[in-house]
Amino acid sequence: MKALVINCTLKRSPDASNTEALAGVVTGQLEKEGVSDGLVRAVDLPIEPGVTSEPVTDGDAWPQVHGKLLDAEILVIASPTWLGRPSSVAQRVLERMDAMLSETDDGRPIAYNRVAGVVVTGNEDGAHHVISEISGALADIGYTIPGQAWTYWHLGPGPGPDYLDDERGREWSHRTGRAMAANLHAVARALAEHPVGAPPE
Template sequence: MKAIILLATLKNKGRSNTETLAAFLGEYLTKQNIDFEIIKLANHNIIPGTYTHMDIKDDWPKIYNKILEAEILLFATPIWWNNHSSELQKCIERLDEVYDIILAGKDSPLDGKIGGVIVTGDSDGVEHITGNIANFFCSIGVTVPPYTSLGVIWEGHAKDSKKTKAQLLKYYRANYAEDAEAMSGSLKKAIKQ
């Protein structure tokens, strides 16, 4: 069983709250015997567009193939102005071709995949982003079971916060261990059904 986590932090290097939370959830995925790969989108060349293959070569087709090979697709994003990041938006737009396939009366290439959401922020927006992503997943054939979102709103995520990775993990373990366990368990259960 394999999960692909599309990590949509804007930081291509340095500490990222969202990357740390995704790795934290990964500990619980491993306990459920779910292998996972985190794909840090900021480290890849993904050009704007609405098709899998574009006239200009980029990294999206390889990422898309990894999505096709996995059973679980997780979007991990920080909140910027009450929305998901621009890195995630590029991926959503590139997945628009899946919706074209569905509109043409064919089965979605993503049918049977399970989706989930990981969100970090410092004030508000988790519900809005989770709802938008869940709606998008449902539109392209990805099933979103209950308890498959992990959203952490905390002032320690503020843009200029000096929290270390160790401090972030300590906070997540103290306050979100049950949520991460429930999410990983729900993902595994949904795959078995």
Template sequence: MDLDFSDLKAVFLNCTLKKSPQQSHTRGLLDVSKHIMEENDVDVEVIRVVDHQVANGVYSDMTEHGWEEDDWPEIYEKVQESDILILGTPIWLGDKSSVCTKVIERLYASSGDLNEEGQYAYYDRVGGTIITGNEDGAKHCAMNILYSLQHLGFLIPPQADAAWLGEAGPGPSYLDEDSGGPENDFTNRNTTFMTWNLMHMAKMIKEQGGIPAHGNQRSKWDAGCRFDHPNPEYR
């Protein structure tokens, strides 16, 4: 088996609410996945979104819609240059962070863009998510995030989410002393499996030249091709 992942690039978007240099527990768990990727020569970049001026909105550049600043176009360019995207988020009130919601909205802004094959722009990239908190909601967040990513065109491999949860209510977070987070076998296993599945899927897709460009090309659909659709009115 060829385990050379040196031609892959991964981008982690940390959707913590805390600006640097404040400690991010989500970053703590992201670093586990980051370490595994770097050990296998993946080019990795971690971006703490809240450190950047990312505007609210569903357009690719919000400076064209009344905002004075918008760093999203630069972040989007890094996503487009990557093979793997991982969204990391804390849990608040049982849901993903407001920053994570904003990121998904901004990703959605470019979901109608097309690649050179006429497919949607996020095709041939794989996505996953890492979640931390001291209350319930990890599976709910994962369902929401992974659905959103696949709807935009990302590939979701098996076991594409990992999480750590402390006790319900106030209590230690992932990196706090005696939290048990970094030693938790369930979390460590899931994070490891997720990371390897992301790398395997990204490599498989890259070696095959991407998702075959037939039956999924928006450009050809708009030109009248119906790819065997059974409705006679479409023929």
């Protein structure tokens, strides 16, 4: 079984990403369950705006990311909170994923029988809003969202330190992240054994 994390930080490599660090707690637990994982830092790639899986321009990197999505049974979208909302990078990723609504496999939407969850960081409030926006979009596309398929870290409203700069709250975020990983893996296994069929005609 494979998992893919799409890190939607605004920071380009090699800058340290708070969001990627917390997502690593989730993938660490998935690895203990025997799940291999991959990581895409979307901001490093030339992903053009659009709502198609095909390249929008020469050099558009989305088709490669789309291929990784189809190769993974578990997806984690990881986003910082900016102005109480998902990052602009996360929005672009979701817009490109919109094309998956019309892609099918044996009559089923291509995202069926795949699970997804959300990781959020930020030194401002708004994590639950970000989680609900991303989870709702992924459910629309066809992903199954298990119960408690998220974790987040922030220190409440207003500006403050970043995840990598402060130990406060990490224990809860890490425990929740491990639970998230276990729930994603359990539901992915269940779907592998009892897949959802094509919608009725």
